[in-house]
Amino acid sequence: MPPDVPLTRDRILAAAEDVIRRFGPSKATVVDVARTLGVSHTAVYKHVSSKAELRDLVVGQWVEATMPPLRAIVAQPGPAPQRLRKLVDALIAVKRRRAADDSELFTAYRALAADAKSVVAAHVDEMINLVATVIGSGVKDGTFRTVDPVAMGRAVLVATSKFHHPAHAAEWGDPAIDAAFNDVWQLLMDGLCPG
Amino acid sequence: MPPDVPLTRDRILAAAEDVIRRFGPSKATVVDVARTLGVSHTAVYKHVSSKAELRDLVVGQWVEATMPPLRAIVAQPGPAPQRLRKLVDALIAVKRRRAADDSELFTAYRALAADAKSVVAAHVDEMINLVATVIGSGVKDGTFRTVDPVAMGRAVLVATSKFHHPAHAAEWGDPAIDAAFNDVWQLLMDGLCPG
Numbered sequence: 001m002p003p004d005v006p007l008t009r010d011r012i013l014a015a016a017e018d019v020i021r022r023f024g025p026s027k028a029t030v031v032d033v034a035r036t037l038g039v040s041h042t043a044v045y046k047h048v049s050s051k052a053e054l055r056d057l058v059v060g061q062w063v064e065a066t067m068p069p070l071r072a073i074v075a076q077p078g079p080a081p082q083r084l085r086k087l088v089d090a091l092i093a094v095k096r097r098r099a100a101d102d103s104e105l106f107t108a109y110r111a112l113a114a115d116a117k118s119v120v121a122a123h124v125d126e127m128i129n130l131v132a133t134v135i136g137s138g139v140k141d142g143t144f145r146t147v148d149p150v151a152m153g154r155a156v157l158v159a160t161s162k163f164h165h166p167a168h169a170a171e172w173g174d175p176a177i178d179a180a181f182n183d184v185w186q187l188l189m190d191g192l193c194p195g
Numbered sequence: 196m197p198p199d200v201p202l203t204r205d206r207i208l209a210a211a212e213d214v215i216r217r218f219g220p221s222k223a224t225v226v227d228v229a230r231t232l233g234v235s236h237t238a239v240y241k242h243v244s245s246k247a248e249l250r251d252l253v254v255g256q257w258v259e260a261t262m263p264p265l266r267a268i269v270a271q272p273g274p275a276p277q278r279l280r281k282l283v284d285a286l287i288a289v290k291r292r293r294a295a296d297d298s299e300l301f302t303a304y305r306a307l308a309a310d311a312k313s314v315v316a317a318h319v320d321e322m323i324n325l326v327a328t329v330i331g332s333g334v335k336d337g338t339f340r341t342v343d344p345v346a347m348g349r350a351v352l353v354a355t356s357k358f359h360h361p362a363h364a365a366e367w368g369d370p371a372i373d374a375a376f377n378d379v380w381q382l383l384m385d386g387l388c389p390g
Contacts (some may be wrong), residue, residue, distance in 0.1 A: 144387070155378040159354035167362035183350040187386040190340070195390010 001006025007039060009057070016058045018167045025108040028055055052115070055110045059116040062109050063123045066094045081189060087134060088156070091127070092163045092181070099169045110166050135192070144192045151184045156188055202234060204242045205353045211253045220303040223250055247310070254311040257304050258318045261289045269325045275333025276384060282329060283351070285321070286359045287376070294364045296321070305361045330387065339387045351383055 005011075015036045019027050029051050034041040048054045073087045099106045113120050132153030138144035162168045163181050173178065200206075210231045214222050224246050229236040243249045268282045294301045308315050327348030333339035357363045358376050366372065 021261075151378045154375060154380060155382045157381050158357050158375055161357045161363070161383065162353050162360075165363075168356070168360075180349060180353055183346045184354050186349060187350045187354065188382060189386075190383040191384070191386030 005038070007043055007047065011037065012047055012054075013057055013061050014046055016054060017061070019041070020058065020108050020112070021105055021115075025111040028058055028112060033041055055112055056116045056119050059109065060119045062112075064118065066091075066098075067126070068159065069094070070127075070130060074133050080134055080141065080143045081193065084131065084134045084138070084156070084192075085185065087130060088160055088164075088185075092160070095164045095166065095169075096172050099166070099172060103169075104167050106166070113166075124157075127157055131156050142194070145194050147192065152192065156192075158183060159188060202232070202238055202242065206232065207239055207242055207249075208252055209254050211249060212256070215303050215307070216300055220306040223253055223307060225249055239243075247251065250307055251311045251314050254304065254307050255314045257307075258314065259260065261286075261293075262321070264289070264324075265325060269328050275329055275336065275338045276388065279329045279333070279351070279387075281378065282325060283355055283359075287355070290359045290361065291367050292365075294361070295368060298364075301361070301364065308361075318350075322352055326351050333387070339390070340389050342387065347387065351387075354379060354383055 012033060016028055016033045019032050019036050023032070030041050030044050030048060033042045033054065035097065037044070046055065070087060070090055073083060073090055130152060130153075132149040133153050135144055135147065135156070136149035139146055139149060157164075160181070162171065162184075163177065174180075207228060211223055211228045214227050218227070225236050225243065228249065228304050229239045232239070238326060243252065258265050265282060265285055268278060268285055271278065323345060325348075327344040330339055330342065330347050330351070331344035334341055352359075355376070357366065357379075358372065369375075
């Protein structure tokens with residue numbers, strides 16, 4: 001690295017992503033990232049305190065990149081059932097796109113995520129809250145029954161796991177998967193909407 | 196093997212299960228099974244035509260062992276919602292028990308199942324039909340809405356994947372998993388039962 005370019009956390013994370021892409025998840029270490037940047041590992045340690053923190057940051061960045069469009073859907077007005085469908089469709093689309101576009105990188109991040117449990121838990125909590133916000137607005141205006149938005153938000157995400165949970169990525173190429181999703185969605189909407 | 200004990204398909208499958216248990220899924224071959232039985236591979240080939248057939252039989256036997264209690268629940272009389280819950284509870288219990296009792300063997304069979312797609316598909320079809328039978332009886336006596344039993348049977352199984360699909364086995368130790376299941380189940384029953 002030329003001495004006039006300051007080392008920042010963002011540059012470290014960009015280098016870490018590059019290392020993971022080129023050499024796999026086991027190379028997401030401070031030493032390997034320092035080597036890629038042409039700096040000492042001491043210089044990297046000034047910004048990232050440990051290998052565990054580096055992995056948390058890397059997984060956090062990977063997950064965060066998917067979130068702005070999902071938050072935007074929740075922030076928009078409109079009937080709750082349609083917004084809920086749009087939100088879950090967008091979640092499914094971003095996961096499938098990542099798995100299809102670069103399956104090796106997708107697998108690498110899955111391996112890293114297994115070691116970044118608190119980051120993943122925070123992501124799941126935010127997803128539950130987004131779904132709960134939409135369900136809550138539907139409960140308020142009567143398009144949904146009087147349910148607990150957080151409990152039912154979690155239930156909707158769990159019940160659609162097959163379509164967005166990375167553990168099911170191998171099934172996403174199945175030509176029958178969209179029909180299966182439509183059946184699940186109908187059942188969930190029958191459960192949420194007043195009879 | 197003493198010459199007076201006839202070689203049967205059942206003995207071959209028992210030996211194959213023993214080989215998998217001791218040496219892992221990659222050893223589920225005709226040659227390894229023949230060695231365990233102390234017979235020639237030609238003798239085994241008289242009963243099993245290929246390595247692929249051997250694996251299909253082994254996976255089929257592993258899956259079949261779970262089915263009699265599930266079929267018995269469907270055959271019993273009683274209100275459809277309770278029978279449906281009993282059926283899905285039993286499915287979840289048998290998968291969790293297998294994953295907990297011998298996680299190495301569970302993982303071995305998961306690897307084998309990936310190569311025995313037609314056997315797994317037949318198992319999934321039977322599970323869908325069992326759930327559809329219960330839903331159909333509930334539609335008939337009015338405890339469930341007028342839904343397509345097969346489509347909604349598939350939807351119920353898909354929506355409960357987190358709790359019985361082997362891809363989620365790592366999550367089954369989560370102390371919150373039963374609460375999560377209860378929320379999903381409530382949502383599905385709200386969807387199936389008349390408002």
